[in-house]
Amino acid sequence: MGVEGIGARVTRKEDKRFLTGKGRYTDDMIVPGMKYAYFIRSPHAHATIRSIDASAAKAMPGVIDVLDGKQLQADGIGNLICGWMIHSKDGSPMKMGAWRPLAAETVRYVGDAVAIVVADSAGEARDAAEAVVIDYEQLPAVTEAVAALAAGAPQIHPEATDNLIFDWQLGDPEATDRAIASAAHVTEIEIHNNRLSPNPMEPRATLGIYDSAEDHYTCYTTSQNPHVARLVMSAFYNVAPENKLRVIAPDVGGGFGSKIYIYPEEIVCLWASKKTGVPVKWTSDRTEAFLTDAHGRDHVSKVKMAFDADNRITALKVDTIANLGAYMSLFSSAVPTYLYATLLSGQYAIPAIHANVRTVYTNTVPVDAYRGAGRPEATYLLERTIETAARELGVSPAELRRKNFIRTFPYQTPVIMNYDAGDYEASLNAAMQAADWSGFAARKAQSEAKGKKRGIGMSCYIEACGIAPSAAVGSLGAGVGLWESAEVRVNAVGTIEVLTGSHSHGQGHETTFAQIIAGRLGVPIESVNIVHGDTDKVQMGMGTYGSRSGAVGMSAVVKALDKVEAKAKKIAAHLMEADEQDIVIENGEVKVAGTDKALPWFQVALAAYTAHNLPAGMEPGLKETAFYDPANFTFPAGCYIAEVEIDPETGETDIVQFVAADDFGNIINPMIVEGQVHGGLAQGIGQALLENVQYDESGQLLTASFMDYAMPRADDLPSFKLSHQNTPCPNNPLGIKGCGEAGAIGSPPALINAITDAIGNNSLTMPATPMKVWQALHAAH
Amino acid sequence: MTKVTLTVNGRTVSGDCEDRTLLVHFIREKLGLTGTHVGCDTTQCGACVIHMDGCSVKSCSILAVQASGSTITTIEGLAGQGELHPVQAAFKEHHGLQCGFCTPGMVMTAVDMINREGGKLTEEKVRAGLEGNICRCTGYHNIVKAILAADAEMASGRQAAE
Ligand code: FES
Ligand code: FES
Numbered sequence: 001m002g003v004e005g006i007g008a009r010v011t012r013k014e015d016k017r018f019l020t021g022k023g024r025y026t027d028d029m030i031v032p033g034m035k036y037a038y039f040i041r042s043p044h045a046h047a048t049i050r051s052i053d054a055s056a057a058k059a060m061p062g063v064i065d066v067l068d069g070k071q072l073q074a075d076g077i078g079n080l081i082c083g084w085m086i087h088s089k090d091g092s093p094m095k096m097g098a099w100r101p102l103a104a105e106t107v108r109y110v111g112d113a114v115a116i117v118v119a120d121s122a123g124e125a126r127d128a129a130e131a132v133v134i135d136y137e138q139l140p141a142v143t144e145a146v147a148a149l150a151a152g153a154p155q156i157h158p159e160a161t162d163n164l165i166f167d168w169q170l171g172d173p174e175a176t177d178r179a180i181a182s183a184a185h186v187t188e189i190e191i192h193n194n195r196l197s198p199n200p201m202e203p204r205a206t207l208g209i210y211d212s213a214e215d216h217y218t219c220y221t222t223s224q225n226p227h228v229a230r231l232v233m234s235a236f237y238n239v240a241p242e243n244k245l246r247v248i249a250p251d252v253g254g255g256f257g258s259k260i261y262i263y264p265e266e267i268v269c270l271w272a273s274k275k276t277g278v279p280v281k282w283t284s285d286r287t288e289a290f291l292t293d294a295h296g297r298d299h300v301s302k303v304k305m306a307f308d309a310d311n312r313i314t315a316l317k318v319d320t321i322a323n324l325g326a327y328m329s330l331f332s333s334a335v336p337t338y339l340y341a342t343l344l345s346g347q348y349a350i351p352a353i354h355a356n357v358r359t360v361y362t363n364t365v366p367v368d369a370y371r372g373a374g375r376p377e378a379t380y381l382l383e384r385t386i387e388t389a390a391r392e393l394g395v396s397p398a399e400l401r402r403k404n405f406i407r408t409f410p411y412q413t414p415v416i417m418n419y420d421a422g423d424y425e426a427s428l429n430a431a432m433q434a435a436d437w438s439g440f441a442a443r444k445a446q447s448e449a450k451g452k453k454r455g456i457g458m459s460c461y462i463e464a465c466g467i468a469p470s471a472a473v474g475s476l477g478a479g480v481g482l483w484e485s486a487e488v489r490v491n492a493v494g495t496i497e498v499l500t501g502s503h504s505h506g507q508g509h510e511t512t513f514a515q516i517i518a519g520r521l522g523v524p525i526e527s528v529n530i531v532h533g534d535t536d537k538v539q540m541g542m543g544t545y546g547s548r549s550g551a552v553g554m555s556a557v558v559k560a561l562d563k564v565e566a567k568a569k570k571i572a573a574h575l576m577e578a579d580e581q582d583i584v585i586e587n588g589e590v591k592v593a594g595t596d597k598a599l600p601w602f603q604v605a606l607a608a609y610t611a612h613n614l615p616a617g618m619e620p621g622l623k624e625t626a627f628y629d630p631a632n633f634t635f636p637a638g639c640y641i642a643e644v645e646i647d648p649e650t651g652e653t654d655i656v657q658f659v660a661a662d663d664f665g666n667i668i669n670p671m672i673v674e675g676q677v678h679g680g681l682a683q684g685i686g687q688a689l690l691e692n693v694q695y696d697e698s699g700q701l702l703t704a705s706f707m708d709y710a711m712p713r714a715d716d717l718p719s720f721k722l723s724h725q726n727t728p729c730p731n732n733p734l735g736i737k738g739c740g741e742a743g744a745i746g747s748p749p750a751l752i753n754a755i756t757d758a759i760g761n762n763s764l765t766m767p768a769t770p771m772k773v774w775q776a777l778h779a780a781h
Numbered sequence: 782m783t784k785v786t787l788t789v790n791g792r793t794v795s796g797d798c799e800d801r802t803l804l805v806h807f808i809r810e811k812l813g814l815t816g817t818h819v820g821c822d823t824t825q826c827g828a829c830v831i832h833m834d835g836c837s838v839k840s841c842s843i844l845a846v847q848a849s850g851s852t853i854t855t856i857e858g859l860a861g862q863g864e865l866h867p868v869q870a871a872f873k874e875h876h877g878l879q880c881g882f883c884t885p886g887m888v889m890t891a892v893d894m895i896n897r898e899g900g901k902l903t904e905e906k907v908r909a910g911l912e913g914n915i916c917r918c919t920g921y922h923n924i925v926k927a928i929l930a931a932d933a934e935m936a937s938g939r940q941a942a943e
Contacts, residue, residue: 011873011874011876012873012876014881015872015873015878015881016865016873017881018878018880018881018884018885019856019865019869019872019873019878019881019884019888020816020856020857020859020860020865020869021814021815021816021817021855021856021857021885022816022857023816023881023882024815025815025818025882027815027819028809028815030810030813121799123799123801123802199917200880200882200917201818201820201826201828201880201882201883201915201916201917201918202818202820202880202882203819203820251880251881252880253818253880253881253882253883254879254880254882254917254918256917283819285819285821285822286820286821286822286823286826287822505880506879506880506881506918507879508879671876672876674876674923675876675879675918675919675923678919678920678921678922678923679879679917679918679919679920680920681920682917682919682920682921683917683920705821705822705823705825706821706823706825706826706915707823707825711825711915711917712920713911713912713914713915713921714907714908714909714911714912714914714916714921714924714925715908715909715911715912717908717920717921717922719904719922719925719926720920720922743920
């Protein structure tokens with residue numbers, strides 16, 4: 001390990017610009033002639049639009065134009081789509097209702113975009129929006145998935161009878177039922193996974209610029225995957241062909257999934273820029289973010305876990321209803337299916353598994369991937385169930401897990417996944433030791449002496465990252481391949497640009513990607529620049545989500561780098577009259593092994609570009625591209641332990657200790673990996689204790705500001721104790737598995753298991769607010 | 782339109798704005814200092830924190846016209862060109878930032894905290910002092926570490942100077 005290479009704790013190259021206020025986020029873009037957009041949104045959860053009268057608004061000061069959905073449709077702009085086809089178990093395709101970028105006939109949730117005002121200033125656009133008269137006819141609304149399925153519920157899309165989008169299954173229902181029927185013990189539990197709002201701190205924003213001379217569009221946008229945005233806007237929304245559309249995602253202030261999707265605003269601002277002839281910028285305010293950014297989670301599940309007389313799990317049966325909101329967002333169908341049910345084996349050898357998933361339309365914000373996407377739902381369900389089983393069976397939760405761990409790899413689960421490597425016991429042992437598990441009884445006694453309730457809880461999670469083998473996801477319904485691309489461009493002076501299709505919005509790619517190059521070539525990290533986020537610069541890319549930047553994006557870089565090295569070696573061998581096999585690259589030099597013959601790296605690069613003396617037939621230049629398609633998912637796993645102290649008077653939970661033991665395979669930069677875990681833990685703890693999206697019965701969002709939606713703050717959280725175990729991933733060149741979601745996946749069940757342990761009542765739903773904890777505690781005693 | 786005159790990062794600047802213009806929008810759009818961010822609309826997130834006459838202020842909670850005549854430091858003016866203030870340096874050293882969006886507000890809040898309670902900060906005090914700043918990326922762990930490290934470093938600098 002070099003000081004700047006793989007495994008080094010290199011501080012981040014990108015930090016200085018962020019620390020000095022020089023970051024360039026979409027809302028920081030101010031271009032000549034730019035005007036401001038304000039979106040007029042439905043105040044009703046469900047209504048038909050009778051008429052829109054914008055005449056008064058158009059006459060107001062500063063107003064350029066007011067545009068609506070009828071005009072958008074007339075110009076041939078297409079509907080938003082879900083890009084992953086799921087078939088119901090009867091073979092019928094999912095029922096996708098139309099999602100118009102601007103609703104023309106019907107609005108289906110509070111926040112559904114109806115019209116856009118473009119004006120000289122944001123204030124004038126907002127003033128004019130007040131003067132647009134929209135006549136709605138209200139319709140009955142439904143916000144809960146279970147209620148939406150019930151007979152007589154309001155019908156949201158004509159395509160989806162009873163609001164059912166699909167009724168899908170995975171696994172073997174008969175084998176599972178048989179195992180349950182003959183089990184020595186069956187644990188049954190109902191699990192609710194609360195709805196969350198991702199809330200990256202940078203609100204979404206977009207700037208659409210139409211150039212009439214070139215008939216060309218530029219879209220600045222807060223995106224995790226600008227190339228996918230361009231592809232979808234071209235192929236499906238009919239905004240412009242790809243060669244006439246440049247998408248730039250500059251610095252992006254966090255995403256957590258919510259900035260994967262292509263939302264109505266990007267499309268509408270591009271279209272509006274052409275209509276009005278001026279660049280059009282829109283920046284979401286926080287309330288709008290709550291009302292329109294895709295939400296996460298929102299599952300209700302019934303679970304049965306069967307055991308034999310030796311406490312081995314023999315079967316798992318899961319029946320889930322997932323709320324997808326008012327429209328099917330880009331990856332919404334994949335989240336409660338292939339990103340969820342495929343992980344229901346967890347870390348355990350379970351011979352029979354059956355999952356049934358029904359997805360449902362409701363009059364709420366569309367639901368899609370949020371940090372973890374399906375995997376937190378699977379882990380929460382499984383880890384609460386096994387903890388409950390341990391209590392029912394009267395065995396220690398650690399021993400029950402240990403007994404059922406998968407121990408030989410590769411391991412084929414009954415739900416598609418083939419785990420390639422892992423050592424679950426290593427993480428369990430590390431976590432229990434770090435948490436001083438054996439000292440818990442004494443600490444509990446001390447708490448009791450103070451009149452407090454103390455509890456401890458664990459969770460053993462697994463996730464599937466590095467999405468994903470293109471052919472595999474294609475066969476499961478994905479509309480795209482999930483490879484990644486990279487280009488390694490060595491300049492004539494030997495400095496290097498790496499162009500990647502991954503996108504950094506906090507993950508530190510400008511540092512970690514450069515570490516790979518610096519480590520391999522032995523050049524200073526300052527001589528390596530990472531370029532990303534611009535479709536005009538980077539050839540193609542699938543973007544950053546599902547911890548794919550390391551396992552897939554970096555693997556593409558390695559592949560391109562292999563080609564660059566091979567060519568550099570050929571050139572050096574030619575120049576030094578040596579055998580190509582004897583050439584090694586290290587410490588910034590290209591050497592003949594075992595001799596003192598060497599050329600500095602820059603000289604080989606220069607030779608490639610002067611082309612005065614290259615091997616016969618070799619093309620000049622030193623620049624290579626690669627596409628990397630992963631061979632499998634990667635499977636990070638770990639064990640988290642939470643210890644809590646509860647005040648029985650107030651129901652308030654104090655997290656006295658939080659331990660995370662993770663196996664991410666090889667690690668490029670431990671500092672950055674730890675940061676990812678910290679952030680994930682905060683979001684998971686937020687879900688468990690604080691966060692909840694709440695609608696009232698009429699479909700009004702009650703939690704549409706930071707005053708109503710409890711974000712975790714510094715004084716809600718402890719410092720965390722982390723450790724890493726390492727079983728390298730055998731399926732990618734760097735042996736890395738990914739670390740982005742783990743914290744958010746593993747922490748909610750650990751915390752809820754700790755709280756239910758403390759209060760002696762297992763009936764508790766997230767978020768475990770002081771009121772709920774107090775009620776559960778007093779119901780138990 | 783009302784004329785607003787301010788001293789920002791050591792320079793006197795003035796510009797016309799609507800009475801309703803918030804200071805943060807004046808700073809971002811009229812002065813082009815886009816390091817100060819807007820993360821909410823209810824004065825909760827602290828992405829907009831600046832120093833006004835030496836105290837930390839959420840620039841989204843004050844009108845530009847109210848601020849007229851005051852002396853303001855934004856993140857861009859915290860250290861000299863190309864340099865980092867000890868708090869900025871500590872955030873880098875301890876990985877106290879990821880996406881960077883909350884960072885300017887965090888740093889300005891931290892500097893204010895150290896100005897007020899320098900040398901006496903504890904983890905608990907720092908966590909309580911960050912009540913008005915939300916970060917979605919870091920889980921605060923490394924932000925707290927960075928602030929405590931900067932505090933210790935600045936305190937030892939003061940001692941050495943005495
Ligand atoms: S923008 Fe000022 S507190 Fe959020
Ligand atoms: S670093 Fe992203 S919000 Fe704090």
